[in-house]
Each structure stands twice: as structure tokens, then as C-alpha cells.
Amino acid sequence: MVERKRWSEEFSEWFNEVIEEAGILDKRYPVKGMNVWLPYGLKIMRNIEKFIHEEMERTGHQEVLFPALIPETEFKKEAEHIAGFEGEVFWVTHAGHEPLDVRLVLRPTSETAMYSMFALWIRSHADLPFKVYQIVNVYRYETKHTRPLIRVREISRFFEAHTAHADFEDAERQIKEDLEIFDNLMRKLALAYIISKRPEWDKFPGAFYSLGAEVVMPDGRTLQIGTMHNYKQNFSKAYNILYEKEDGTHDYVHQTTFGMSERLLAAVIAIHGDDRGMVLPPTIAPIQVVIVPIPKKGSEEEVYSYAKGIEEELRDAGIRVYLDLRDKRPGWKFYDWELKGVPVRVEVGPIDVQNSTVVLARRDKLEKITVKREELVDKVRELFEDIMEFLYERANEWLESHIKRVDTLEEAKAVFEDRRGIVEIPWCGEESCGLKMEEELEAKMLGIPYPEEKAKAPEGSKCPVCGREAKFIARFARTY
Amino acid sequence: MVERKRWSEEFSEWFNEVIEEAGILDKRYPVKGMNVWLPYGLKIMRNIEKFIHEEMERTGHQEVLFPALIPETEFKKEAEHIAGFEGEVFWVTHAGHEPLDVRLVLRPTSETAMYSMFALWIRSHADLPFKVYQIVNVYRYETKHTRPLIRVREISRFFEAHTAHADFEDAERQIKEDLEIFDNLMRKLALAYIISKRPEWDKFPGAFYSLGAEVVMPDGRTLQIGTMHNYKQNFSKAYNILYEKEDGTHDYVHQTTFGMSERLLAAVIAIHGDDRGMVLPPTIAPIQVVIVPIPKKGSEEEVYSYAKGIEEELRDAGIRVYLDLRDKRPGWKFYDWELKGVPVRVEVGPIDVQNSTVVLARRDKLEKITVKREELVDKVRELFEDIMEFLYERANEWLESHIKRVDTLEEAKAVFEDRRGIVEIPWCGEESCGLKMEEELEAKMLGIPYPEEKAKAPEGSKCPVCGREAKFIARFARTY
Structure with missing residues (x-):
């Protein structure tokens, strides 16, 4: 990871x-x-x-x-x-x-x-x-x-x-x-x-x-x-x-x-994204699979021809594929495509040619697997699904771990100081109290959860500004 | 026609x-x-x-x-x-x-x-x-x-x-x-x-x-x-x-x-176009085939269901098709789709259902043919090709019949008065003569034919302004 x-x-x-x-x-x-x-x-x-x-x-x-x-x-x-x-x-x-x-x-x-x-x-x-x-x-x-x-x-x-x-x-x-x-x-x-x-x-x-x-x-x-x-x-x-x-x-x-x-x-x-750059969902990646040949001295021809066969098969399967034949070292290419977020990298070297295998590296987890040549398309499609699932799950966890229910402005401030995203605070519904909270928290009120059924404050909770009965849960955040 | x-x-x-x-x-x-x-x-x-x-x-x-x-x-x-x-x-x-x-x-x-x-x-x-x-x-x-x-x-x-x-x-x-x-x-x-x-x-x-x-x-x-x-x-x-x-x-x-x-x-x-409106090349028509059902009293259901089968078959064949079920008379629909330039109209009535046929009307020539139901897709594709060919030929004839070689400004003026397009006139190549011709003809010089091999004036031809040996053929037209 x-x-x-x-x-x-x-x-x-x-x-x-x-x-x-x-x-x-x-x-x-x-x-x-x-x-x-x-x-x-x-x-x-x-x-x-x-x-x-x-x-x-x-x-x-x-x-x-x-x-x-x-x-x-x-x-x-x-x-x-x-x-x-x-x-x-x-x-x-x-x-x-x-x-x-x-x-x-x-x-x-x-x-x-x-x-x-x-x-x-x-x-x-x-x-x-x-x-x-x-x-x-x-x-x-x-x-x-x-x-x-x-x-x-x-x-x-x-x-x-x-x-x-x-x-x-x-x-x-x-x-x-x-x-x-x-x-x-x-x-x-x-x-x-x-x-x-x-x-x-x-x-x-x-x-x-x-x-x-x-x-x-x-x-x-x-x-x-x-x-x-x-x-x-x-x-x-x-x-x-x-x-x-x-x-x-x-x-x-x-x-x-x-x-x-x-x-x-x-x-x-x-x-x-991550510290290496973008990670694109396969659904929207202009290049879904990049093929990087890793020939050894003397094996260039067979490795390139093997790579071309893979390119063709993936293209025929409707996958957006790019065979990277640029005159650069494989490590440079890995870096470049990782930065650009290409979801799946195919690596092929002389051993793969010999064994009829390919190495698939997924961008999200940077894990590699070796698969049989004839399973290529199926495995790539599986990886696409796995990547979509992983990205969504991670995004969802990120979101959920960045919404915090608090009752006081002090707690809310602590959340923001920690850059922890969104706070949900009970609110009486009065504009003056809402604006006061925005000012105190140096944050914007995003509003109340929608649909509004989800916006009701729990019974007995109080607006931290006026102390009256809270009607709503209000969300605050530092915003772009 | x-x-x-x-x-x-x-x-x-x-x-x-x-x-x-x-x-x-x-x-x-x-x-x-x-x-x-x-x-x-x-x-x-x-x-x-x-x-x-x-x-x-x-x-x-x-x-x-x-x-x-x-x-x-x-x-x-x-x-x-x-x-x-x-x-x-x-x-x-x-x-x-x-x-x-x-x-x-x-x-x-x-x-x-x-x-x-x-x-x-x-x-x-x-x-x-x-x-x-x-x-x-x-x-x-x-x-x-x-x-x-x-x-x-x-x-x-x-x-x-x-x-x-x-x-x-x-x-x-x-x-x-x-x-x-x-x-x-x-x-x-x-x-x-x-x-x-x-x-x-x-x-x-x-x-x-x-x-x-x-x-x-x-x-x-x-x-x-x-x-x-x-x-x-x-x-x-x-x-x-x-x-x-x-x-x-x-x-x-x-x-x-x-x-x-x-x-x-x-x-x-x-x-x-023609006096009924647009005629779109099938290559760019948003609707390539429109189906207009023409049911008789009592035959509605069978005609609509027949039409739907045709729609499905054309769509499956990758053809952009629209089944017109609007609550309007067939004549009104014909008028509307002719104006909009839909290349092929399919008409289906109870007799077509009975005989397993369809009527195909092509927009360019407004000719109708009756074809067997099972030949539908092939015939539609043939029609597309015929229409493309007809449109191109007609456009080409129009163009060629609107380029006229002349030697004098009087002839050129007559061409423009007749709205006959482009004249080609010998020209010495001097800007002053070119501008003079533009003024006399109330037209713009489009330039000389390209590639320039085609722009050479025939030997012995004269610039109608200065009377010197012409170097080029120059094209003039009233322009948008």
C-alpha cells in the first residue's frame, strides 16, 4: 500500500x-x-x-x-x-x-x-x-x-x-x-x-x-x-x-x-490519490492498462512481440490499452504511469514469454500478481472491479471517519484543528445562531442533512449558542 | 425528385x-x-x-x-x-x-x-x-x-x-x-x-x-x-x-x-437541401431511419407491434432509428421528417404486416420501394450508400456547373448576374489588376487554384485589365 x-x-x-x-x-x-x-x-x-x-x-x-x-x-x-x-x-x-x-x-x-x-x-x-x-x-x-x-x-x-x-x-x-x-x-x-x-x-x-x-x-x-x-x-x-x-x-x-x-x-x-500521484478509476482512465516490456539483452524481439500480442488482445476486448515502447528504463516508466494513475500495469519479460504468463500490477494497492497468458482479459476485468471497489470503500471510510458528531463548539474547534473534516452540531434553526457558529468556528455551515428526516436533532440536545432546544443537526466544515 | x-x-x-x-x-x-x-x-x-x-x-x-x-x-x-x-x-x-x-x-x-x-x-x-x-x-x-x-x-x-x-x-x-x-x-x-x-x-x-x-x-x-x-x-x-x-x-x-x-x-x-427542407447524409443524421406506422381502424395493435420489431432490429444493427408514435396523422409526420432531412422513412401498414413487407422511402429522391421484411437491414444499408452517392454526385455536378472559364470581364459579369457561381479569369498576377477586377465585378478574388500546377494560365491568354500575358487563372465569386 x-x-x-x-x-x-x-x-x-x-x-x-x-x-x-x-x-x-x-x-x-x-x-x-x-x-x-x-x-x-x-x-x-x-x-x-x-x-x-x-x-x-x-x-x-x-x-x-x-x-x-x-x-x-x-x-x-x-x-x-x-x-x-x-x-x-x-x-x-x-x-x-x-x-x-x-x-x-x-x-x-x-x-x-x-x-x-x-x-x-x-x-x-x-x-x-x-x-x-x-x-x-x-x-x-x-x-x-x-x-x-x-x-x-x-x-x-x-x-x-x-x-x-x-x-x-x-x-x-x-x-x-x-x-x-x-x-x-x-x-x-x-x-x-x-x-x-x-x-x-x-x-x-x-x-x-x-x-x-x-x-x-x-x-x-x-x-x-x-x-x-x-x-x-x-x-x-x-x-x-x-x-x-x-x-x-x-x-x-x-x-x-x-x-x-x-x-x-x-x-x-x-x-x-496517494504519495505517488493519481489513482484513476478504470471507468474514466484514458489508459486503463499500460504494458511495460522488460526485455533482457537478446530477448528484445520476443518480448516486444509478446507485448504486442497482449496489446492487441486487450484492445480487441474493448480495453483502453497503451504499449509503452518509449526509449526509457522500465523504472522511469513505472514512475510515470503511477503518477498518471493508470489502473493496471502489465509487465512482461523473457520469463513471462517462456512461461506464458504476465505480471499485473494494480495501481491502487501496488500489488503484483502473475497470471496465465490465457486468463489475461478476465483477470484484468476482475482487477478493474476490485480497484473500483477498493477505491469506493476507501473513499467511503475516509468520508465517514471525517464526519464527527459533537455537542459543543470547543469539541468542534478541536476537530477542525485536527483537520478532521465535518462536524455535526445540534442547532436551534435560528440564522443568528448559525452565523455565530460559523464565526466562532471559522467554518461554513454546509447545511442540514438531506433528506430532512435525517436532519432532526436528538431529543434533549441543545443549540450550543443560545442553549435552546435544538431542532436540527447542522454540518460545519472548512471549505474550498 | x-x-x-x-x-x-x-x-x-x-x-x-x-x-x-x-x-x-x-x-x-x-x-x-x-x-x-x-x-x-x-x-x-x-x-x-x-x-x-x-x-x-x-x-x-x-x-x-x-x-x-x-x-x-x-x-x-x-x-x-x-x-x-x-x-x-x-x-x-x-x-x-x-x-x-x-x-x-x-x-x-x-x-x-x-x-x-x-x-x-x-x-x-x-x-x-x-x-x-x-x-x-x-x-x-x-x-x-x-x-x-x-x-x-x-x-x-x-x-x-x-x-x-x-x-x-x-x-x-x-x-x-x-x-x-x-x-x-x-x-x-x-x-x-x-x-x-x-x-x-x-x-x-x-x-x-x-x-x-x-x-x-x-x-x-x-x-x-x-x-x-x-x-x-x-x-x-x-x-x-x-x-x-x-x-x-x-x-x-x-x-x-x-x-x-x-x-x-x-x-x-x-x-x-430541396424545397421540402433538409436532406441529411446518413453519416451524420441523428435519426437515420424514422418508422411511421400507418394503421387502419382495428389494425393498430398489430401494426405497432410490427413497427416495434422493425425498430428493434434496426437498432440492434447499429442504425439510429426512431419510431414515431406521436398522436399525429401520417401525412403530418412525413412532412415533419422530410423537413428534418431523415434519410430513410419506413412506412408500415396492415398490408405490410400481412405480406411481411416494409415500404422504404428515401428522402433524397423521395422514391419508395417495397422490400421483404427479412431484407430490411441490408436494404436500408444499401439505401444509405445510394443516398451518399447521389448526394455527392449532385453536389459535385452543382459545383462543376458553377465554375465557368471566361476571358473577359463582361462575360464574368454575365455569369454573376445569372448567379452561376465562380468565374475563372486569366490574371497577370499583379495586385492592382486583381483589385481592379474585384471592383469591376463586385466580387472577391478567391485566389488561384491549388495546387498551383492547376493555376497556370493557358499560353497566350491575357489579363483582362492590363492586357499583359496572364500568369494565373484567378477565381472570383460573390461570397458569403
Whole structure:
């Protein structure tokens, strides 16, 4: 088993190094918070997106593509939304040498781009539910410290699903479906997560309520990797999205959104990683199996030809395989592919040729087994499953060991000092007490557990701020 | 055969209607020249892009993704490039409530975003040739009349390949490869085209030379759908992209680019269309076969079940099929799918159930054949091939019948008045004569035929402006 010491203790440096050395992104682009996607990183992200597209298709969402520029007049139609975003948007004010009549916002998210079109498209109950999505670049003028994949000014791969419904209940069904989609995706990525209902003061600007999905990073801070919002009729009233009911009367649609981004990749890299670098789930690894030939003097030809046969067989079996014939020493190659997180390495030397065997090394545990040549494909597939299971179990243990139930703020502080993730504290439900706890703990309230049945405080527990009867369990964490 | 009268005579209206009614784009987005991609249009475009990705992979291009914003300082490093673009870029000048220290350009193309990174990435001859590409949104402040897919301020699906080479010869090899890639793609789209070498005054800003690929649209105007540029060392000198040669000395790389966009889709829609709407090549049709059941009273169940069996069989054969069970009359459905260009329609009624037959209607010629149920898949595949062949032949005839060799400007004017496409005129090679002809003809010089062997004027032919011996054949057209 590989150590996870630097991974946890110097996570920030570890993460930056892996991003750079594994060829995920180049951070040297000359605009702060905007990075260049390198081929290997982009391939992993595309593989993640393949699952998103599949889930969208399965659930009847249609893909659309909206312009990235939004007229100021459209942007300013929903009051809370503007208040939430206007401090962090980029403005296009000139074209050529002239100022524009109407300034344009580079979308920070696409509600205000989409909803005047929804008003044209949605006419009757027969058009509902209406479900679309896109994966696009969006822009936020982050003033906090930027970090590749995690906090950026250009989110390159922003997923946003937007839906419209006849009533609140149907919108609620959509939120349930979003959670199911999200859970399916997390299984593909072998990630464990929690869902919290955000407090009123941290809802998405314009939402009726917001849910957030979090993972716990190696340094104990949480990362939000998905959000689902029920907007009720807040936006449909601002953008006049009406539909005709079966009885001929008209009403505003209920709306929801569901958002994700390249933070998914950040979570995969961070949570499955170790001191040697990335460990990619086979589901999304651009290279699932790398073959490293280890010839001895004189055996080159037979070893390479044996390796090529293996490559061909794996490729024919639909496995993404790469035969590494670069002019480098095997040790250098091992290091390189371990850093890049390739799930399974095949080593073949003259003895394997002689015995009709191959050596399989799994990246997660760095264990090796020798298998018979004819079992190759089956064994590789088994390993993929084992790796997925191991990664998920480890991620789940990590998550569970980083959620701590406490009763006092002192206990909570101790947890944070120890970088142990999330604390759950009884809470009376008052905003003032929630904000007070955030201040005292130097942490954010993630919200209360969702579904809300799980959010009820045990009988007799007290809010540590006001001392009154606690209504909820509230989660706090230091967040990214 | 369907008429192509409105298609040609009122092409502009025809095109706008098809775009709208077939669900390609919505032009009502509240920013001029920026459109919303609708699901059906986006699916077709993605299918076109699949072939582009395949060709890129085949030829060893790696996919990257650069930020859409370029600092003014980077943008202004290559003099000709700025001169060419600065009048038509969008400027981001503010973020939040503050002006930016360095203004940002929304990329009109990505040379100036990429090349400072190339300077970091490319070190030695071993890194060459260096070949990357991306498909991204780019922005141009077009002052001419905008048209969906054709002339827009947001090009949503801009393909750009950028390469770097050790010397001019290797860059020339790249241009040849680009032409081969382009030709493969055109075959998939059943399009016929010509390649011209642009005159000096119409090169890409910063290029040593530029090639352009054109199709002739239904109204006789040409549409540029691809460009290949050899930059020589113009950009590498401005961006300091040096590599170490085998002998230890350093030199600037030679660079090329290759560009395409959603104009490919515009060409497909326009050139294969007819008065009933689109005719999609089966290679890129999101729905290749639509099944329209035509039950009679009492036969509904058996007809639907027969149709479902057909759907399943086609799907299992890897064909993109849709069974249309909407509550509409068959005639309405025929109209709808013809407009949307679905290549093959399967009609099944009670008689087909009885006789174990199906009726296949091909969209291009609107001919019907009755085939045996068990021949279904084979016949559909045959039809796909026939349709591809027919579309290509027709496109090729259209192109060839719209290129006319003339000797005088009067003849050329007559051709344009007749909307007959492209004229080829002898030309002495002097810029002044070329510009004079552009002015007289109210047309653009596309350039000279490429490869240049084909560009030589016949012996004894004269430049119609100066009367001197002609060196080249020059092509002129009214262009989009």
C-alpha cells in the first residue's frame, strides 16, 4: 500500500504538482485563475462527461448550447440573482473600437441567458416537464485565492441542467432524479459524498432552496462538487415563463437546476490519490492498462512481440490499452504511469514469454500478481472491479471517519484543528445562531442533512449558542 | 425528385425557415449574431465533429482547451495579426465593479492565446512536429449582415488545429495532411469543394500564405468552409517559440493552422437541401431511419407491434432509428421528417404486416420501394450508400456547373448576374489588376487554384485589365 502522508499533510503542494506533472492542466496561462487543459487531463474529463451525457439521455434531458454573452438588461431581471452575482461577473463593454450600447455579461451561469428563451418555448402543459442541459465555459471573478480545477475564474466544463415543471411536486420529483443521477455518477467515479440542504443565507441567488454535495479532501476541507436547486417560481415570474394548464388557465412554471463542473475531476484526483500521484478509476482512465516490456539483452524481439500480442488482445476486448515502447528504463516508466494513475500495469519479460504468463500490477494497492497468458482479459476485468471497489470503500471510510458528531463548539474547534473534516452540531434553526457558529468556528455551515428526516436533532440536545432546544443537526466544515 | 426552386431562387428565406422549423437554431436570442443551438441541430453538429475528432486522432493531433480570454498584451504581439483583428474583437474591460488592469480580448481565434504556451512547451526537435487542436466558442464583432451558422458574432463550434514544425518542408507536409483530412471529412458529408490559394491581400492576418475551401451555395454565392494557413516563422518570432536542433543550435519553429466551424453544417443544409427542407447524409443524421406506422381502424395493435420489431432490429444493427408514435396523422409526420432531412422513412401498414413487407422511402429522391421484411437491414444499408452517392454526385455536378472559364470581364459579369457561381479569369498576377477586377465585378478574388500546377494560365491568354500575358487563372465569386 502506498503512503498518503504528503498527500494529506501537504495536500495543496501535492495537488499542484500532480496537476502539473501528470499533464492535467498548465497553470502558466497569463490570466489569473484561467488554465490550459492538457490532452491527458481533458481526456479524463471527457470520460467523466460521457457518463453525464449518458445519464442525461437516460432521463430525457436534451442538450442545448446557449451563447456565452448575456445582455445586461436580461441579466438584471431577477433581483436576488443580480445581487448574488453582479460583484463577480466579467463585463464586455467594447467591440472593435466602439463602446457597446448594451453591455454584455460573460455568463457566470446561464439562468438569465436561458429563461427569456424558455418563455418563448414553453406554451402548454404538454411541453412540461421541460428538461435541457449544456456543458460550457462560465466566468466568475473570484477574489479568493484561485486553484486549478477548484476555484477558477474560467470554469471550462460547467454542467448545468435546467428544468421547468407544472407544479412544485413535479419540481421536487426532478430534484430526486438529480440526486439519483448524481449518485450513479459518483459510483462511476468511486466517490463517497454527503448531501446537505444549504442554510437560507447560503442558497443559490434566486433559489427557494439549494442542496449541495460535498466530499472531504485530503486536508479535511470539504469541496462542493454538485448542487441542485429548486427555484419555485422565482425566475419564471421574473422572466414571464407561463404555461397553459389543461383547464385553460395560465400559471408560472416551477424550475430547478442541477450543476457540476471540473471539480469532479479535482475530487477524483484528490480523493483517490496517494504519495505517488493519481489513482484513476478504470471507468474514466484514458489508459486503463499500460504494458511495460522488460526485455533482457537478446530477448528484445520476443518480448516486444509478446507485448504486442497482449496489446492487441486487450484492445480487441474493448480495453483502453497503451504499449509503452518509449526509449526509457522500465523504472522511469513505472514512475510515470503511477503518477498518471493508470489502473493496471502489465509487465512482461523473457520469463513471462517462456512461461506464458504476465505480471499485473494494480495501481491502487501496488500489488503484483502473475497470471496465465490465457486468463489475461478476465483477470484484468476482475482487477478493474476490485480497484473500483477498493477505491469506493476507501473513499467511503475516509468520508465517514471525517464526519464527527459533537455537542459543543470547543469539541468542534478541536476537530477542525485536527483537520478532521465535518462536524455535526445540534442547532436551534435560528440564522443568528448559525452565523455565530460559523464565526466562532471559522467554518461554513454546509447545511442540514438531506433528506430532512435525517436532519432532526436528538431529543434533549441543545443549540450550543443560545442553549435552546435544538431542532436540527447542522454540518460545519472548512471549505474550498 | 423534389423541386429545388425556392431553394435556389429564395435561398435566404429558405435557409432561415429550415434552420428554424427543423429545430437547428433559435435566432431570437437577444444579442445580434448570437444564436441558441437546439437539440436536433446540436446533434447533427456533434456527429460532424465526431468525424473531426476521429481524423485528429488518426493523424496524431492532441486535443487541448485554452481559455477564451486573452490579455491585451499577448494579443498585440504580432503586428499583422492585430491589424487584421483589432477592429472586430470584443473587449472585457471590467470585472465586478472595477476596471481590469489589463483588458482581455474574447478570442476571435487562438493564436495569441496559445503561442506563449507553445514557447514553454516546445524545447527540442524531439518535440516536433507538435500538433494540437480544439473546438471552442470564438467571437467576432461582424459589422456585415449576420446569418445563422454563416456569419455570426459567436462562432460556437470553431475548430482550430495548430502545429509547429522544424522547417518549412515539414509545415508544407502538414498542409497536405490538412487537405487530406478535409477531403475525408467532405466525403463523409457528401460535399464537393474547391481549394484556392488566397491572394496576398486576403491572407489570414499574419500568414505567409492561406488556402481556402469553398462550396457554391444555392444562390450561386460561395461559402468558405475551411482554411489552412502556413505561417512560416511569423508567429514563432513574435512569441519566441524556439527549439533546439540536433546540432545544438536554435531556430524558430514553422507553424500552420487549419480552421473549420459550424459553416460545415450550413453547407450540408444548403447544398443537399430541396424545397421540402433538409436532406441529411446518413453519416451524420441523428435519426437515420424514422418508422411511421400507418394503421387502419382495428389494425393498430398489430401494426405497432410490427413497427416495434422493425425498430428493434434496426437498432440492434447499429442504425439510429426512431419510431414515431406521436398522436399525429401520417401525412403530418412525413412532412415533419422530410423537413428534418431523415434519410430513410419506413412506412408500415396492415398490408405490410400481412405480406411481411416494409415500404422504404428515401428522402433524397423521395422514391419508395417495397422490400421483404427479412431484407430490411441490408436494404436500408444499401439505401444509405445510394443516398451518399447521389448526394455527392449532385453536389459535385452543382459545383462543376458553377465554375465557368471566361476571358473577359463582361462575360464574368454575365455569369454573376445569372448567379452561376465562380468565374475563372486569366490574371497577370499583379495586385492592382486583381483589385481592379474585384471592383469591376463586385466580387472577391478567391485566389488561384491549388495546387498551383492547376493555376497556370493557358499560353497566350491575357489579363483582362492590363492586357499583359496572364500568369494565373484567378477565381472570383460573390461570397458569403
